[in-house]
Amino acid sequence: LRKLRLRDDLSEAEERVLRASASHENEVPAGRTIIKAGIPLNQCTLLVEGMVARYKDLADGQRQIMELHVAGDFLDLHSFPLKQLEHDVGTLTPSRLVFVPHDALKRITEDQPHLTRLLWFSTLLDAAIQRERILSVGRRTAIARIAHLMCELYIRLDVVGLAGDMRFQLPITQIDLADTCGLTSVHVNRMLKQLRNEGLMTFRGGEVLIHDWEKLQDVAEFSPAFLHLDRQPR
Amino acid sequence: LRKLRLRDDLSEAEERVLRASASHENEVPAGRTIIKAGIPLNQCTLLVEGMVARYKDLADGQRQIMELHVAGDFLDLHSFPLKQLEHDVGTLTPSRLVFVPHDALKRITEDQPHLTRLLWFSTLLDAAIQRERILSVGRRTAIARIAHLMCELYIRLDVVGLAGDMRFQLPITQIDLADTCGLTSVHVNRMLKQLRNEGLMTFRGGEVLIHDWEKLQDVAEFSPAFLHLDRQPR
DNA sequence: CGTCTAATTGAACGAGATCAAGACAAGTGG
DNA sequence: CCACTTGTCTTGATCTCGTTCAATTAGACG
Secondary structure, rough: OHHHHHOOOOHHHHHHHHHHHHHOOOOOOOEEEEEEOOOOOOOEEEEEOOOOOEEEEEEOEEEEEEEOOOOEEOOOOOOHHHHOOOOOEEOOOOOEEEEEEEHHHHHHHHHHHHHHHHHHHHHOOOOOHHHHHHHHHHHHHHHHHHHHHHHHHHHHHHHHHOOEOOOEOOOOHHHHHHHOOOOOOOHHHHHHHHHOOOOOEEEEOOOEEOOHHHHHHHHHOOHHHHHOOOOOOO | OHHHHHHOOOOOOHHHHHHHOOOOEEEEEEOOOOOOOOOOOOOEEEEEEEEHHHHHOOOOOOEEEEEEEEEOOOOOOHHHHHHHOOEEEEEEEOHHHHHHOOEHHHHHHHOHHHHHHHHHHHHHHHHHHHHHHHHHHHHHHHHHHHHHHHHHHHHHHHHHEEOOOOOOOOOOOHHHHHHHHHOOHHHHHHHHHHHOOOEEEEEEEEEEEEOOOHHHHHOOOOOHHOOOOOOOOO
């Protein structure tokens, strides 16, 4: 909710409708696939706590993570219009999930046009984040990819109150990081060392410490515009 | 319309509403930026004819194309919920465009829930295509990226009746191709030569000829699942 | 015909991958 | 409480795919 409210007003009635739409809650351990590609879905999943990834695998075992999800993200709101996903979704850490049936969402599209537009917005925010990923893996250097991802996560976690004071929890492996950036874990390790040595940031023990926010942004060529942080009537 | 109708029924009334929403038409020459990042928008653009790209540039002049658009695609339906884009959109060939004001779209979200869901679907189809691009530039080899893009374009153009008989028009440069695949034009040229020599496909004079569809798919590890071609009530 | 951009090819280079091995931490079972 | 997995992190050595640099050819267009 905090994520939506940053971008537009959310009336009390709308908040009530949204809360009423949620059905059961669930806890899932780390490393579990929670949504498989190609399976027809009849509910959407909201991540309440933990860290989750959307990814695809190639035949030779290589994995590419499309997007890292943090608390407050809908993992598969895309499945409401699409009816199924073409990629997998899995937990990177133990997570808590809440489910929203497609029926309830359909009712929202019938009765709540403004709320519908906000949910639509939320799916397109994913798309914008994923486009930035295309730019990263397509054209940025290895060190810039990692720096950029860290800037992105700092802002996104800050929005939901999970970052601040130039630090945040990131309880994932360097392998996950490599799969997100389109690199090998060996090279990620070397680049993290370089970022540490140059005094830009440290990633250790599941925590990120940013030592020089300005320089980190410079290395990454980071601009938060793609996160559409502006508050507007939508 | 043909693109939407493949995925779900579109009633006559809905078709009428959609057609009525369109305002003026426009012709644009090749190589023109038609939408700039960060500019507030109050209309959406539908591509009627030609080829258009969404892209971002880095400071050193490198370009990354996020998605190639073909006739029938909304170029920036994303801008309706987002209100502005975070990337540029430009023509690769001379193109014809039709505009739809955001007001008209807002009215559709108020009165036409089913049509709204179809438009929502259309934006998420872009997102799915873009996710496949992440996988390509992140993990596929150069030759697989090109082969995959060709498979994708063949299917997408076929849907709107612009491909068939294992051939289609692709009036773009090898530079555009390189910017789409996250490669240099020099390397694209070499890989095209290899694809030609191995009897998989030819790209010459703005036309693609596919000589061995099966092998081309194998090289690309292509599966059309990400294009969500299934027809379903949405 | 000149001009401009795109396509093509060769040679040298380099960012990141691959291969390999050791260090370290966290279970897990006896 | 300790031996034994198992998985991640770390570092070094070597390799390779794709880049960079450079030069030539081919087309398109006024």
